[in-house]
Amino acid sequence: MADTIRVVVAKVGLDGHDRGAKIIARALRDAGMEVIYTGLHQTPEQVVEATIQEDADAIGVSILSGAHMTLLPRIIDLLKENDAEDILVFCGGTIPKQDIPKLKEAGVGEVFTPGTPTRKAVEYLQGQLVS
């Protein structure tokens, strides 16, 4: 693995709430990571394609529309189809607590809910990706 962590920060689906995505993108960048922000309204296909093209180590997905149980498993399936399941997927947004274990079972590494300090995401990625 290269020295610098490369992360795609993605907004999938239609919700336009991008405050959280931008905050996390800045925080990861300030922590020395290379951040690629996809912009809004991306399909899972577009996000996975961008991630593979960018040779990223992780995808951070921000969803506040309630569509997380459809869109996140779709991203993970697409990664598997592209032999890219080593790419770490984490997410943030309005995610009910009872969905968190289901998302983790589906292959999501970590779920950050509103109000989580950004350093927790930074520490998480450093812990997972720096060997």
Next chain:
Amino acid sequence: MDTKKTAKDRWEEAYAGRGERDAEFSTMSGVPIKALYGPEDVEGDYDEKIGYPGQYPYTRGVYPNMYRGRLWTVRQFAGYGSAAETNERFRYLIEHGQNGLSVAFDMPTLMGLDSDSPLSLGEVGTEGVAIDSLEDMEKLFEGIDMGAISTSMTINAPAHVLLAMYVAAAEKQGVSPEKLAGTNQNDILKEYIAQKEWIFPPEPSMQVFKDMLVYATEHMPRWNTVSISGYHIREAGSTAAQELAFTLSDGFAYVEAGIEAGLDVDDFAPRLSFFFNSHIDFFEEIAKFRAARRIWATVMKEKYGARDEKSLLMRFHTQTAGVSLTAQEPYNNVARTAFEALAAILGGTQSLHTNSFDEALALPTEEAVRIAVRTQQIAALETGVTNTIDPLGGSYFVEALTDELEKQAYDYFRQIDEMGGVVRAIENGFQMHEIAEASARYQREIENGTRKIVNVNIYEPKDESDVETHRIDPAVSEGQLNRLKDLKERRDNERVEECLEAVKRACREGENTMYPTIEAVRAYATVGEICSAMQEVYGTYRETPVI
């Protein structure tokens, strides 16, 4: 001993001798706050700047009697599922005495997409009702006399299509457009700035806005064509001053659009209304509402030459700040919402939506919504804050803060004017950049601990409490997809094609797009079909993301 010392000198000395606790004394937007405010902090003439409620410049309220005449309207926004389910809910509300309905649309509808678009995956009917065609609109209002209700539709980019469907559905009931009462949000400028549910680029969007404004001014005297919204700007991370400045500058852009379209300002300005956020910094919010009224009245009179007094009144709806809610210890959000509601009330709002405590996690449960409504009722009936009009008027601090927010707003107006107006500023990414900077600064203050959020960076919860959250039935999406497929087979598709061509022609030739849009929805063309036909002429907006 110096005998010439004033009481103020003595207080200053005594204050300096006591010291301050280690804290940041500034508003959440970064306005520094002094230890004490006095008469010297309030400039200008009382009658000219503060005055009386119901009198220019309306700093103390838009009506002479305010809440002593009538309390604000409790207006909770809700909706999900299919048209039939929402119809059932509407009928229940009407049976129980409510005559104002509020429609929340699902994300695909808000983006001008049909339920069968690949982008709609997982979002059909989840955050609001799914409307693809006139058939869904007919179902939404089945058994409801559309001439006897008022309807608020939270819809922006495809608002012209939904308005056309509303008109066409009413027509089928034998109700003419003149009789229809209600509002559509239709504030496209704040979509580019903050909420990001757009279709066309800003210029053609403003053309569609003009078409709707002209249509409604001519045919729908009881319809409000736009609710100028700061709510989403604030939720995107702006400061209070930015919310104030960007919302009012959007408002002025709509006024200019109406004047450019050949309307007299007094023909449409009385039907403009506003929608603000009420965040957690109590006095800053109150000052923001008071400054907003004064700026609007002043500019409408001085710059746009409005003569009808109703054109000067800033009437507004308020919603408490969704962004202030935390997922940690969610019950604490009841307290946050109550303080925010109180600020909106002391700011003189005309209607209020209080968020439910579980909304950092999911759409609210009925129980959570009930507590939110009760919060407003307790404020209205128990706290005594409604006994007198604008109880904080004349407070040295509140008046000084009102002046400060007003000044910051005028600074932004000047910068936007220098860029060539709101649309040019949006194209330059100006507002988005300002908001992103403010949002990042605020987050930094939380992370480094200078700004305290209970259970986020202080008093961290040991054990996360479990709350029951609202679930959406996944069957809604399948049902909607089947109905849409069936409709596309059943309708006269040649007629649909002709109508879509007519819509494109109007876009190309600069004719009012409302008329062919109404024709197209009558032929059961879908939201997605009409919007993509228009995109062929107008193009599609693409944002350059600002981190």
